[in-house]
Amino acid sequence: MRLNIGGVMSVKHSTQHKILDAAQTLFAETGFTDTSLRQITSMAEVNLASVNYHFGSKKELIQAVLQRYLVVLMPRLDQEFTRLLAVQQPNSLSQVLSVFVKPLLELNKVHQNGARIFLQLLGRGYTDVQGHLRWFFNHHYGRVLDKLVLLVQQACPDLPPSELFWRLHFSLGTVVFTMASNEALAEIAEADFNEKVDIEGVILRLLPYLSAAIAAPVATVTQLSHTAPAMASEGR
């Protein structure tokens, strides 16, 4: 029989567990498409067929790897969002963004380096094609993210909804890309600035950056046309 992903197999590292551990590492490093089941089962020291036996397919394995973190993270985030929404006066933007920090870092309890690995996987999920992952995210966790939008809206009442939409996606891009190339960046940072940077360091560097970015003054039409004059686009 197969499945039973959420169940408590535990005790000694089961085959499922070994597969998940190897898969997340390789997926985070190399992306989903560029990681083969043979690499995974070889690193996990299990038989090739066991992936399809336990998870059904590679696609479902990918989702299982993400689920392990999402089922921990999203309820925590939901709880934080709900708490912030309950207070009387609106929260500041940096307050809103700060609630990500603890839940994310608690992913380190799920697995060593869990926070980094999860964010890398999230990045892969958005940049690799993997259409099923986008659907997967929205279908399961769309409600939670709606609360985030509401909170940011309250924190930045002057921001038009469409501008807020774009800026939240800009911010998602910042996080996701940073995490996808995290290893390379951390290496360079260490070599060039002699600065050891862990995932917590990166997250804390992101906060002021994103706070300022999302709350930036909206460019007026005159400013825009002055900044980038002439140049008729042929595009679209």
Add this chain to the structure above:
Amino acid sequence: MRLNIGGVMSVKHSTQHKILDAAQTLFAETGFTDTSLRQITSMAEVNLASVNYHFGSKKELIQAVLQRYLVVLMPRLDQEFTRLLAVQQPNSLSQVLSVFVKPLLELNKVHQNGARIFLQLLGRGYTDVQGHLRWFFNHHYGRVLDKLVLLVQQACPDLPPSELFWRLHFSLGTVVFTMASNEALAEIAEADFNEKVDIEGVILRLLPYLSAAIAAPVATVTQLSHTAPAMASEGR
């Protein structure tokens, strides 16, 4: 014989040209690894073997696709950077970032939707594994980007170099991710806000966002430890 990428074959669409056009579209949509030469040659309506005949390998095709834009964009950027570096008093951050707009939009002359396609390809180049592309970028255009760093440094003299390093990469992520998912975002924006958005619109929305982000106040140690208290990380 093969190669002669920069040459003026023109007249009627040559096989090389047709391959490049099809390849850039598919690469931008699906990424490098997930696009097969068979898809490309089928869309281009040329023989499968012609890719290897004209470009040598898939890897070299990828580089050729990018080169078509880079050879136009980078000298233009270099010229703008040099101009800004020549003026007496330092430029503001938004002045520095604004110089990207025109050179980018001029890529629409290289090919229809060239600016969007190039930025999407750039994103793929950073997020897909493709180690050779990172080397390719740095080797050919590292000098130009050094000037950008210098300009931003002058515009934000209070920013420590390591902080600047991270923020520039955050910004790269913002741009690259936005462009990679540009199509999906533009669709949503149009559906939800009845707002037609082209590549120029996105770029102009990015400017104030990035300006504010890069110039954000640097979080002090006390601020950091207050924002995210306790929670000892087990990571790394």
Add this chain to the structure above:
DNA sequence: TTTAAATTCAAACGTACATTTCAAACATGC
């Protein structure tokens, strides 16, 4: 027109992949 090079073409090659198969090993409750 002849000739040689450049290009196209259909076919094949070798490799790697996800997935399936089915027998063997293992565990578990009776």
Add this chain to the structure above:
DNA sequence: GCATGTTTGAAATGTACGTTTGAATTTAAA
């Protein structure tokens, strides 16, 4: 200890890939 259900194992299947080949065709110079 036997029988039953679960998990593993080695091997094979079929598909898709990048690349190579060599003959056919087109191009362009002599």
